[in-house]
Amino acid sequence: xxxxxxxxxxxxxxxxxxxxxxxxxxxxxxxxxxxxxxxxxxxxxxxxxxxxxxxxxxxxxxxxxxxxxxxxxxxxxxxxxxxxxxxxxxxxxxxxxxxxxxxxxxxxxxxxxxxxxxxxxxxxxxxxxxxxxxxxxxxxxxxxxxxxxxxxxxxxxxxx
Amino acid sequence: xxxxxxxxxxxxxxxxxxxxxxxxxxxxxxxxxxxxxxxxxxxxxxxxxxxxxxxxxxxxxxxxxxxxxxxxxxxxxxxxxxxxxxxxxxxxxxxxxxxxxxxxxxxxxxxxxxxxxxxxxxxxxxxxxxxxxxxxxxxxxxxxxxxxxxxxxxxxxxxxxxxxxxxxxxxxxxxxxxxxxxxxxxxxxxxxxxxxxxxxxxxxxxxxxxxxxxxxxxxxxxxxxxxxxxxxxxxxxxxxxxxxxxxxxxxxxxxxxxxxxxxxxxxxxxxxxxxxxxxxxxxxxxxxxxxxxxxxxxxxxxxxxxxxxxxxxxxxxxxxxxxxxxxxxxxxxxxxxxxxxxxxxxxxxxxxxxxxxxxxxxxxxxxxxxxxxxxxxxxxxxxxxxxxxxxxxxxxxxxxxxxxxxxxxxxxxxxxxxxxxxxxxxxxxxxxxxxxxxxxxxxxxxxxxxxxxxxxxxxxxxxxxxxxxxxxxxxxxxxxxxxxxxxxxxxxxxxxxxxxxxxxxxxxxxxxxx
Numbered sequence: 001x002x003x004x005x006x007x008x009x010x011x012x013x014x015x016x017x018x019x020x021x022x023x024x025x026x027x028x029x030x031x032x033x034x035x036x037x038x039x040x041x042x043x044x045x046x047x048x049x050x051x052x053x054x055x056x057x058x059x060x061x062x063x064x065x066x067x068x069x070x071x072x073x074x075x076x077x078x079x080x081x082x083x084x085x086x087x088x089x090x091x092x093x094x095x096x097x098x099x100x101x102x103x104x105x106x107x108x109x110x111x112x113x114x115x116x117x118x119x120x121x122x123x124x125x126x127x128x129x130x131x132x133x134x135x136x137x138x139x140x141x142x143x144x145x146x147x148x149x150x151x152x153x154x155x156x157x158x159x160x
Numbered sequence: 161x162x163x164x165x166x167x168x169x170x171x172x173x174x175x176x177x178x179x180x181x182x183x184x185x186x187x188x189x190x191x192x193x194x195x196x197x198x199x200x201x202x203x204x205x206x207x208x209x210x211x212x213x214x215x216x217x218x219x220x221x222x223x224x225x226x227x228x229x230x231x232x233x234x235x236x237x238x239x240x241x242x243x244x245x246x247x248x249x250x251x252x253x254x255x256x257x258x259x260x261x262x263x264x265x266x267x268x269x270x271x272x273x274x275x276x277x278x279x280x281x282x283x284x285x286x287x288x289x290x291x292x293x294x295x296x297x298x299x300x301x302x303x304x305x306x307x308x309x310x311x312x313x314x315x316x317x318x319x320x321x322x323x324x325x326x327x328x329x330x331x332x333x334x335x336x337x338x339x340x341x342x343x344x345x346x347x348x349x350x351x352x353x354x355x356x357x358x359x360x361x362x363x364x365x366x367x368x369x370x371x372x373x374x375x376x377x378x379x380x381x382x383x384x385x386x387x388x389x390x391x392x393x394x395x396x397x398x399x400x401x402x403x404x405x406x407x408x409x410x411x412x413x414x415x416x417x418x419x420x421x422x423x424x425x426x427x428x429x430x431x432x433x434x435x436x437x438x439x440x441x442x443x444x445x446x447x448x449x450x451x452x453x454x455x456x457x458x459x460x461x462x463x464x465x466x467x468x469x470x471x472x473x474x475x476x477x478x479x480x481x482x483x484x485x486x487x488x489x490x491x492x493x494x495x496x497x498x499x500x501x502x503x504x505x506x507x508x509x510x511x512x513x514x515x516x517x518x519x520x521x522x523x524x525x526x527x528x529x530x531x532x533x534x535x536x537x538x539x540x541x542x543x544x545x546x547x548x549x550x551x552x553x554x555x556x557x558x559x560x561x562x563x564x565x566x567x568x569x570x571x572x573x574x575x576x577x578x579x580x581x582x583x584x585x586x587x588x589x590x591x592x593x594x595x596x597x598x599x600x601x602x603x604x605x606x607x608x609x610x611x612x613x614x615x616x617x618x619x620x621x622x623x624x625x626x627x628x629x630x631x632x633x634x635x636x637x638x639x640x641x642x643x644x645x646x647x648x649x650x651x652x653x654x655x656x657x658x659x660x661x662x663x664x665x666x667x668x669x670x671x672x673x674x
Binding site for chain 2: 134
């Protein structure tokens with residue numbers, strides 16, 4: 001099959017995606033690391049990348065889609081500039097996570113799996129950050145914050 | 161005149177950083193520079209006294225003294241008080257090792273955690289590291305497994321299966337290629353022991369996995385590490401590179417003539433992948449849908465090959481067992497629960513943190529003597545033990561000793577050792593509903609009782625709470641729980657009803673029409 005031409009409905013990231021896919025094909029169980037690598041580069045896994053990945057790994061598009069959609073942390077739409085992961089699990093519930101969740105949703109004006117209209121923040125639920133002795137906890141991109149009160153949340157959301 | 165060199169320790173673990181440790185480290189460095197003090201900053205792991213984080217330490221006269229919780233605003237006053245020479249200050253906690261909360265523990269698996277620089281191989285060796293592997297390379301496979309079996313070590317991930325028996329099954333299984341996999345998908349709320357050990361003492365995980373590899377003839381190891389732990393991923397990866405460069409991983413481990421390679425594989429946020437067969441599917445690059453057992457992973461595991469699947473704490477406990485001997489480890493604990501348990505105090509608790517002690521202490525001792533009651537100062541109403549699939553324990557059951565069998569008798573489980581404390585403002589009806597909601601979100605979808613049952617569970621609880629045929633729906637909820645427990649393929653659907661049943665049994669006043 002011809003691989004020339006970046007267009008043909010496979011999207012703007014064809015070269016990057018196929019490069020990453022080729023690098024991971026030979027690794028045992030290489031699909032997950034490949035998907036992580038694509039998401040690390042682009043912030044998400046574009047739906048139009050699926051055929052390219054499927055071709056490289058010699059599996060069906062349905063299988064690739066199935067893997068992407070199974071895992072909560074893979075996303076198929078571009079994230080906001082920052083991603084706020086709010087812990088919804090029990091240890092955080094015991095310290096006011098439900099109230100923090102309500103406060104955050106109201107302040108941002110969005111629900112889970114949504115991004116603010118200005119593209120600044122995506123809000124995602126998460127089940128445990130392992131920060132359970134200093135609950136409630138949130139993670140912004142890859143930094144965890146503990147003992148997050150609604151006031152502290154407001155301050156964190158002000159930062160850029 | 162050359163200033164005296166002072167060593168100051170500021171933890172780099174996730175929780176310490178979440179409470180401001182990085183800013184405190186920067187303030188100390190700036191303060192030292194401004195005052196012309198020669199300070200060497202060591203970013204150690206955390207001692208696990210999490211309510212005191214950021215807890216900094218200074219070495220004075222060969223003894224480490226602690227201060228905490230320190231915020232950046234406290235740093236100038238600490239310098240003024242002469243903290244570099246253990247001067248008195250309101251945040252002073254005295255010599256770290258004499259803090260009763262720490263002194264009363266038996267830190268075996270966590271022997272180095274918080275003491276060393278996590279990525280210093282010299283530190284690791286100076287504190288007993290790699291003595292277990294050094295012993296293992298002198299022994300036959302049979303002898304290594306014999307020691308692990310003798311020690312009484314059982315899987316610390318939750319299932320408590322005897323580790324030595326699992327290893328022997330892998331050793332005896334036919335296969336040209338065998339694997340060691342480390343389950344670091346620590347998804348249970350209220351648990352963080354795996355994260356701590358990976359961030360604070362990563363070489364002990366590497367050493368434990370290497371010993372497992374030698375014991376069964378496996379040459380490849382994978383750490384399946386949750387994406388929610390970005391710092392642990394970074395530290396484990398760096399530690400693996402350091403171990404490779406030192407000849408502790410690779411084609412000739414410690415000049416034994418045996419190969420062992422290791423790699424971290426990042427998970428992607430599916431709770432079910434903490435279930436061992438689901439984890440293996442995920443490691444193979446597939447959807448994390450569970451497998452039927454048998455065959456056991458020990459016989460037919462990763463890529464169809466005989467595979468050890470052990471939790472982080474299980475593997476991290478192996479080096480000290482090899483180094484000190486089976487009896488040393490076995491002498492801690494009671495009954496069939498031998499060695500130490502790493503309890504994680506979490507949620508609404510005054511003194512939250514990591515408590516490693518021999519099995520057999522009561523839940524009350526943990527909650528009151530170590531935990532100091534709730535953070536809010538209100539009475540404890542319930543404790544969820546063993547993660548989101550564990551029962552809510554009522555205060556009338558707090559005299560239960562922490563051992564696997566005793567917890568089993570009260571319908572609870574120790575699991576991975578997490579204790580999540582709730583005060584008397586908790587709505588147990590909401591907690592029961594959440595147990596079902598969580599199962600519905602995280603079900604892999606393979607079996608009907610879990611996939612459909614959890615959704616129906618949420619609906620039935622909603623009907624009860626809204627006053628729609630309360631008594632009929634309470635019966636239906638019991639029936640649904642029975643179906644899920646008896647009919648689900650794995651622990652997710654099979655145990656998600658346990659917290660619900662515990663609310664029905666012990667907190668029925670909260671599962672009523674509102």
